[in-house]
Amino acid sequence: MTLLLVFGSTPDLAWQELNSMVPLAERTSPHTAVVHDGSVDPLNRLGGVTKIGRLSHVVSSIDASTLVPILSTEHFRSFGISTADTAPVSQALLARIKEELGKPVRYVSGQLSSVVITKQHVCELVVFPYRGKFGVAVTVSVQDFEGWTKRDRGRPYADPKAGMLPPKVARMMVNIAGSSLSQKTLLDPFCGMGTIVAEALLLGWQVIGSDQSVDAVKKAQVNLQWLGLSNKKWKFFVSDATHISENIVPVDAIVTEPFMGKPDVPDEKVRDMVTGLEKLYIGCLKDWYAIVKPRGKVVMIVPRFVRGKKNYFVKKVIDSCETLGYTVLVGPIEYARPNAMVKREIFVFTKLV
Incomplete structure (x- = not known):
């Protein structure tokens, strides 16, 4: 058929x-x-x-x-x-x-x-x-529009100020990370309210979620409990994403929407913010190399900032990926509302052997 x-x-x-x-x-x-x-x-x-x-x-x-x-x-x-x-x-x-x-x-x-x-x-x-x-x-x-709406708007905790990633986009990113899931483990080192780890659990992954915010880690676990997901398949802890390799064993994939800067940054400060994000993301990829299994995928959102006719790219991350031990498989694929000042660009990296 x-x-x-x-x-x-x-x-x-x-x-x-x-x-x-x-x-x-x-x-x-x-x-x-x-x-x-x-x-x-x-x-x-x-x-x-x-x-x-x-x-x-x-x-x-x-x-x-x-x-x-x-x-x-x-x-x-x-x-x-x-x-x-x-x-x-x-x-x-x-x-x-x-x-x-x-x-x-x-x-x-x-x-x-x-x-x-x-x-x-x-x-x-x-x-x-x-x-x-x-x-x-x-x-x-x-x-299943009712199921998607429930997970998007009905969960106990959300963080609209952080710019929530829709569950559908999270699901797509997780599926891109891998489809053969027998005993495979996925990490989200910027887990926030747990959107990505929830979609991964629903698909059958073992998951690890971490965030530098104690509050976010607690709320993510409440959201998973609300969905009725077994805690035998998930683990959470508090960690800086650039030092997470000190805390966990190797994983099959990393899927994440990292910190994308503070909202409402004045135009004259955007370039400085981009420089800071480049440093953060490069630090993350450098650290994650130690825990991603050979040929494992990193599916990651990288922001692009729009100010009038100007676009500010977090470009050094992409330019540096091969020296960090990765190659770009896919990207950028844009996800953004038409008039959004922050455009999400999704990249898929794979670890070089």
Whole structure:
């Protein structure tokens, strides 16, 4: 069975996540990919995929003559047709399809969200570019929006001032770090409220979280307990991230959003802040080399600061990585809101042997 995967708002990061888990996946457009001979269950572990569909037909044109036969084989009371990286389907075409189906059904116009599909029990077709033609897929699974919202906004402790990393982005970063998890250990040396370690635990990793803040370490553990996650698979301690090798045994991966500077720094102080962050991150990578296993991955966010038309990059970290014993596998992949003054750029490093 060929499956369609529709990416969310960070398609490049979502593609990297998928490619890390399913190397033979085929990217068909900026927001879509297909997996041949795939099964739905493992793909539901992905953070960057909003919908999964079963590829039904490949057609040369999108009209009633091509879509009605596909819908005729499905059982539904409501249907809708979403598009990914193709022109939207008109309301007139939806009305024509309803008429030709010849049964009492209603259509839902516009792009269908996971909420609409789930709550209104809509049979959805997704039209997407596929090898010079159009692929038409029937949606079979949508992202668990309630679960993501609960972990994002419902947990006991959060730190909005620190700029919270969304669980979906954390999930993607963890999946990029590795997909074969038998007894593998992941470290987050800037664990904060525990977003990354929570997603790693849910995927089956053993995890270690640390932070120089005693308060953060305590709150992260409360958040994990709230999720009902077993403390047999996690360990926390207080540590400066540049001296963490003194406290732990080697790990398979490090996934982290490090300290990214204080908010609301005056424009004239940004360059000094960047210099300080470069020193911190280089110190971290130097120390982490001792505890990352050979060919282990470091998936790390590096900030870029925007002030008017100027961009300030934490560039020395990337320039120095090979002298520190790493090579850049992937990056930068940007995750940021359009008008954000701090852009997150995700890099994947691997330890040189």
